Amino acid sequence: MKSIIVHQPGDPDVLEITDLPLPEPGPQQIRVKVAASALNPIDLSARAGRLTAAGLMPPMPQYGLGWDVAGHVDATGPGTLRFGLGDAVIGLRDLLFAGGAHAEYVVLDESAVAPVPTSVPLTDAATLPLNGLTADRALDLAGLAPGQTLLVTGASGGVGGFALQLAAIRGLRTVALARPHDAHRVRAMGASEVVTSSDDLGAAVRRIVPGGVDAVIDAAILGITAHQALRGAGTFVALVAPFAPPPIRGTRVVVQEVFADGNRLTELSKLVDDGALTLRVARAFPLDQAREAHELLEKGGLGGRIVLTP
Structure with missing residues (x-):
């Protein structure tokens, strides 16, 4: 072959x-x-x-x-x-x-x-499979309840886009970091708010969510730059271990490591057929x-x- x-x-x-x-x-x-x-x-x-x-x-x-x-x-x-x-x-x-x-x-x-x-x-x-399972597991690790706030960096990418759509299903309020020309698309994928520059990202997000978001999924691998948007004792989900920031301000920093899970992939497949995942x-x-x-x-x-x- x-x-x-x-x-x-x-x-x-x-x-x-x-x-x-x-x-x-x-x-x-x-x-x-x-x-x-x-x-x-x-x-x-x-x-x-x-x-x-x-x-x-x-x-x-x-x-x-x-x-x-x-x-x-x-x-x-x-x-x-x-x-x-x-x-x-x-x-x-x-x-x-x-x-x-x-x-x-x-x-x-x-x-x-x-x-x-x-x-x-x-x-x-x-x-x-890869991006869907990565986003799904990252949300599990974030551990948020409906109504809580989540920052997704790299929101216009494969993992980030799935994270936004799955977060909307879970009833989360999301702030998406995306390129300016992708702002409309990430809103269509479920983003509640959109930030279009990583310059002083913490301040930009805190203007939208005073005190900082409850969790971050760092699909853009920004590390400490994205951590500045997180509230004290919040959860930061890193996708690449070497770029995980330190757990300052009492935060919890976890690294998402994807693994093959046919049962969960079956559920994600159903969400595609239901029109909930694009x-x-x-x-x-x-x-x-x-x-x-x-x-x-x-x-x-x-x-x-x-x-x-x-």
Whole structure:
């Protein structure tokens, strides 16, 4: 099968399409024939070697990329119970050193897989697992009750956009930090208030929420800059451990670490079909144009996700 492989970390030119043996599912695993797999910022970091440098990936002679997958069950291992051949599924590969989802086939634990949302194409469905589960878990860690206040940085991005929509479902009042041209869109995703500059972010948010917000989800990785908007004894949810601020003023700082959760992903899939979660695709590229896809994502400002298709 064809798979995107990195042998030596570096710029997008290091990406190679390699023929690998077809992977076989083990006990309680399924093999998915990939229809689409989203490209995420973490794939850029893995390709460039930043994850290895940070101690998040072991040094390896070669490794694949890709977390998200949408496709159809192609084979099942012993003991699988939830899915059968031909079922349309989405799933998350959460082991950085395992075979990547930017390939023609991927093997996943059955517990990492959910039925696809039936109201959207598979290319759109492929954008849900990583960012949707990240946003959902971040909200759980924030621990807010209906009516409490939440700052979401990077609100126009994949994680931030899902966080806004899920926060609205939970009855939270949200302040969104987004680029000026994205203000209308983040309001449509449920933001109660919008701030369009991170300059003196704490003061800007405190003008809207006197005393500071009850929690922050820092999808833009601003660290201490976003922490200034948080009230004393509030909760700060960081998405990248090295950029988590210190827990000053009695605050609680937690790092969200996403993991594959097929049961929760099933609930998120239902929310897409209910119209409560919106999926956004900017461009789809075939695997043999992965370099162009990486270059485009690095430029930023897309307003949607990039998807690779075998």
